[in-house]
Structures are given as structure tokens and as C-alpha cells.
Amino acid sequence: MAFSEDFQKRFEREFDLLLEQDLSGQACETRQQTLSSLILSWTLINYASITPKEADSVEQLVSRLSSRTIPTCRP
Numbered sequence: 001m002a003f004s005e006d007f008q009k010r011f012e013r014e015f016d017l018l019l020e021q022d023l024s025g026q027a028c029e030t031r032q033q034t035l036s037s038l039i040l041s042w043t044l045i046n047y048a049s050i051t052p053k054e055a056d057s058v059e060q061l062v063s064r065l066s067s068r069t070i071p072t073c074r075p
Helices: 005-020 028-049 052-067
Strands: none
Touching: 005 028, 005 052, 028 052
């Protein structure tokens, strides 16, 4: 199974590390776009390689990642 529980946990840890990084040198919009693009790219890549049986797990992971606190931009 390409989309194992271990793989999901590793990906979530890496995503959390990105959220925790001090990206203050980057424009807020750039940070938001980077994190959103990461989720989208990863999802598209994995939808191509997962089995129909794994599709629910992928959707749940994407939902969890999308609900995480992505930095909001202040005016």
C-alpha cells in the first residue's frame, strides 16, 4: 500500500514543521500560497498513485491538513 498510515503521519509532521517555521521574511500571501500549493500538489500526485480503497484516507488527510491554522495575513 503506497499510502500507508506511516506515510500519512510523516507527511503531517512535515506539514506541521512548515507551519511552525519562521517565515516572516516572506510575504504573508506567499506563505499562504506555499502551504496551499503543497496540499494541492501532494493531493494530485497521490491521487494518481493510490488505490480506490485508499481514496478515503487521502481525503481525510487533506481535510485535516486544510483545517490546520495557515497563517492569516494582517493588513
